[in-house]
Amino acid sequence: MTDTWSKADLHIHSDFSDGLATIPEIMQHVQDNTDLSVIAITDHNTIEGALLAKSLEHEYDLEVVVGEEISTKSGHVIGLFLEEHIPAGMTVAETIAAISEQGGVAMIPHPFSAQGVFGPFGVKGFGAALNELAFQALEVYNSMPFLVFANRVAAKVFAGGQGIAATGGSDAHVLQGIGKGYTVFRGSTTANLRSSIDALETRAETGKGGLAIALRYAYTFPRIRRQREWNRAVCKPQRVSA
Ligand SMILES: [Zn+2]
Ligand SMILES: [Zn+2]
Numbered sequence: 001m002t003d004t005w006s007k008a009d010l011h012i013h014s015d016f017s018d019g020l021a022t023i024p025e026i027m028q029h030v031q032d033n034t035d036l037s038v039i040a041i042t043d044h045n046t047i048e049g050a051l052l053a054k055s056l057e058h059e060y061d062l063e064v065v066v067g068e069e070i071s072t073k074s075g076h077v078i079g080l081f082l083e084e085h086i087p088a089g090m091t092v093a094e095t096i097a098a099i100s101e102q103g104g105v106a107m108i109p110h111p112f113s114a115q116g117v118f119g120p121f122g123v124k125g126f127g128a129a130l131n132e133l134a135f136q137a138l139e140v141y142n143s144m145p146f147l148v149f150a151n152r153v154a155a156k157v158f159a160g161g162q163g164i165a166a167t168g169g170s171d172a173h174v175l176q177g178i179g180k181g182y183t184v185f186r187g188s189t190t191a192n193l194r195s196s197i198d199a200l201e202t203r204a205e206t207g208k209g210g211l212a213i214a215l216r217y218a219y220t221f222p223r224i225r226r227q228r229e230w231n232r233a234v235c236k237p238q239r240v241s242a
Contacts, residue, residue, distance in 0.1 A: 006188040007205075008038035009179050010065065010080060011109055011139065011169025016041075016049030017069075019173045023053045026175065027060045034179040037188045040169070042067035042078050042109075045088045063190045069109065070095050075117035077135070080105040081194060092117050096135050105197055107137035107167055137197055141168035141204035143181035165197040168204030181206055 013019030014026055021029070023041070030036050039062060041050035050066040057064045067080045071088040072095045079086055079099035086098045099106040110116045117133075168181040184203050185196035196202050 003186075004188055005184055005186055006037035006192075007035060007179070007182045007184055008040065008065070008193050009034075009036050009170050009172070009182045010040040010067070010107065010167050011042050011069070011078065011142065011171045011181070012039055012178055013043055013069075013171070013173045014041055014049040014053075016046055016052075017043035019043070021175045023049050024056065026178065027053060027056060027062065027064075029175045030062055030178060031060045036062060036179050036182065038063045038065060038185075038190055038193050039178070040065035040067040040078075040080055042069045042080075042169075044069050045071055047082055047085045050082075065190050065193065072117070076109050076115050077117065078107040078109050078139070080107055080137075081190075093133060096133055100134065105137055105194070106135040107139055108133075108135050109139040109169065110142040110171065111138060113142070135164065137165040137167045137202075139169055139204070140166045141181045141206055143168075143170045143172070143177065143206060165200050165202045166204050167197070167202055168206065 012026065014021060014023050016023070026039070026041070030039055039053075041053045041064065043049045045068065047066055047068045050064070050068065053064045054066050065080050066082050067078055068082055068086055069076050069078050070086050072090055072092045074092055077092060077095045077099070079095075081104045082099070083102050086095060090098065096106040108117050111118045167183040169183070170177050170179060170181045172178040172180070182205055183193075184205055185193045186199075186201060187193070187196065193202075
């Protein structure tokens with residue numbers, strides 16, 4: 001068993017949904033400016049950008065997980081290691097089942113934020129949901145600046161150890177945000193990442209530069225919002241995206 005540990009940012013948006021960067025820009029940035037070995041492209045309600053990234057993977061010194069951030073009837077669910085697009089608008093349980101059917105990993109992102117499956121005050125329902133919902137990973141760290149409180153709740157709830165892999169992601173919508181939240185896993189490839197998630201040995205960490213990133217978001221937010229309006233018109237998700 002390898003004792004190399006690597007970093008993966010499992011929550012990145014491109015301009016295929018409401019991110020600002022193109023897929024080649026993201027991949028070049030990750031290669032030149034980060035120490036990430038693996039990235040997951042997780043656009044809202046589409047895997048087109050992720051599939052494009054996967055097809056370009058051999059040109060870069062990194063590996064790509066095909067993902068999708070799916071708008072369910074009650075919050076966002078991320079599917080990782082997907083092969084086919086999963087439609088928006090199903091229940092959380094149906095969405096998780098659809099992810100599992102194609103052999104993917106269901107990850108609950110920003111679980112206690114407004115768009116999280118458990119809502120901003122949903123900690124009480126969390127225990128019951130753990131039994132009902134067969135998701136495999138919980139994003140205990142999300143680097144969106146206004147989710148500081150939600151992150152704290154997620155980390156606290158998770159501290160009990162629930163048989164679910166802990167993951168971190170940046171939820172980056174701009175290049176500078178990529179890698180600010182990440183998952184540490186054993187090995188360095190997407191296959192290693194998958195094994196590490198299955199073995200529940202991953203952990204979430206945060207990068208430096210939170211304040212600078214918060215300012216960057218404040219600056220670009222009007223553009224992200226415009227793009228989000230467009231995305232919403234195209235994808236018609238059930239709820240406002242985070
Ligand atoms: Zn997101
Ligand atoms: Zn989201």
